[in-house]
Amino acid sequence: MNDQEPPGKPLRKRRRDPEGHRAAILEAARHTFTERGYARTTLREIARRAGVTHGLISRHFSTKERLFLAAVPGNRDLERVAAGDPVTLPDRIAHGFVQRMETDAVNDPLVALLRSAASDERTAAHLLAAMQEHSVTVYRSVLSPDAPSAPGDDLDTRVALLGSQLVGVTFSRYIARTEPLASMAPEQLTEHLTGILRHILFD
Amino acid sequence: MNDQEPPGKPLRKRRRDPEGHRAAILEAARHTFTERGYARTTLREIARRAGVTHGLISRHFSTKERLFLAAVPGNRDLERVAAGDPVTLPDRIAHGFVQRMETDAVNDPLVALLRSAASDERTAAHLLAAMQEHSVTVYRSVLSPDAPSAPGDDLDTRVALLGSQLVGVTFSRYIARTEPLASMAPEQLTEHLTGILRHILFD
Incomplete structure (x- = not known):
């Protein structure tokens, strides 16, 4: 790749490109978490795969947990997926979920997390809780942007039930x-899920 | 225990009691599946714990799979739980599920199955599919007793979505x-689930 760099662009500059580093770290993290599971993954291994220093990862993400949460596709893209008309939020959640899973379920860290829950329940619980909190924050900002922490509402419960679906x-x-879900067309699954998620969030 | 048998009741007669044997086998099966997981459980081990012969288990349940399905509480009690007014079927499913889990989730074979799915996906898939088929049959008999296999209906899909919730x-x-589901009062969880399951089954 370096051979194709425009002449005159110093390598040093590329190495200092924070966005490029961030993307390389996230990519390496996603693959390592999927392959080795959360507990056995080390920041050192991710640094090696991303071609950066351990210290640089710490500067970008501070902890393994934060890095994991940043690397989980659904979590990472949540703001983008959720943004829009509150009324059609369930449609976007269902569509975003199905699209993401159809693209690459085998390498999805959520799948890895569910698979590893048997041997590492506390970690799974901790990470699921963190993902759920993030979802609550994002959905709340879409549903009631003027009252971001309306007391007494039950959005936490609704998001937890939505998450468990x-x-x-x-x-x-x-x-x-298992069938019939395994072979269902993605569009049909999205439609079914939209109806259920709408009921969970609004009814 | 034998010391407390009423005098004159022959031990031989007790040993021939088919209902007593069946119950002992199911009890031993439930514990063994929970402790060892589906794949590592043998009929021989269950026979030993139940104090019966291997051949007797085969006569009662024919295969390990059938024995597992008979031993899973939700599956075993499904006919009893589901029977009644079709309109309130979701209420009974939600109530039966929560009650069963609250009673003994740690020893529930469904929990064991989900936990062991990481190491044994094909078995988990096979057993979940068998449980789902049983549910479809039972729910169909409650919902439309006069048309037990109405073609073109989408009950399979609804039951699969209900099962995944x-x-x-x-x-x-x-x-x-994970919170808030972990600490929710059973009654509140039942109420939430009833609403969702009603939507999934009927809307």
Whole structure:
């Protein structure tokens, strides 16, 4: 690749490119978490694969947990997926979830997390909780941007139930691969999920 | 225990009691599947714990799979739980599920199955599929007793989505134990689930 660099562009400058480093770290993290599971993954191994120093990862993400959360596709893209009309939020969540899983379920860290939960329940619990908190924050900002922490509402519960529906579908369709969910057309699954998520969030 | 048998009741007669044997086998099966996981459980081990012969288990249940399905509480009690007014079927499913899990989630074979899925996906898939088929049959008999196999209906899909909601809640509340589901009062969880399951089955 370096051979194709425009002449005169110093290598040193590329190495200092923070966005490029961030992307390389996230890519390496995603593959390493998927291959080795959360508990056995080290920042050192990710640094090696990304071709950066351990210290640089710490500067960008501070902890392994934060790096994991940044690397999980659904979590990472949540703001982008959720942004828009509150009324059609369920449609976007369902569509974003199915699209992401159809693209690369085998390498999805959520799938890896569910698979590794058997041997590492506390970590799985901790990470699921962190993902859920993030979802609550993002959905709340879409649903009630003027009252970001309306007391007494039950959005936490609704998001937890919504999350468990997605965890269950992930398990049935992408891990155990039971029918009829396993062979359902993505569009049909999206449609079914949209209806259920709308009920969970709004009814 | 034998010391407390009423005098004159022959031990031989007790040993021939088919209902007593069946119950002892199911009890031993439930414990063994939970402790050792599906794949590592043998009929021989269950026979030893139940104090019966291997051949007697085969006569009662024919295969390990059938024995597992008979031993899973939710599956075993499904006819009883589901029977009644079709309109309130979701209420009974939600109530039966929560009650069963609250009673003994740690020893529930569904929990064991989800936990062991990481190491044994094909078995997990196979057993989940068998449980789902059983649910479809039972729910169909409650919902449309006069048309037990109405063609073109999408009950299979609805039951699969309902099942994945329950799998997800099992995972979140009873395995990973993430909040707010983990600490929710059983009555509140039942109420939430009833609403979701009603939507999935009827809307």
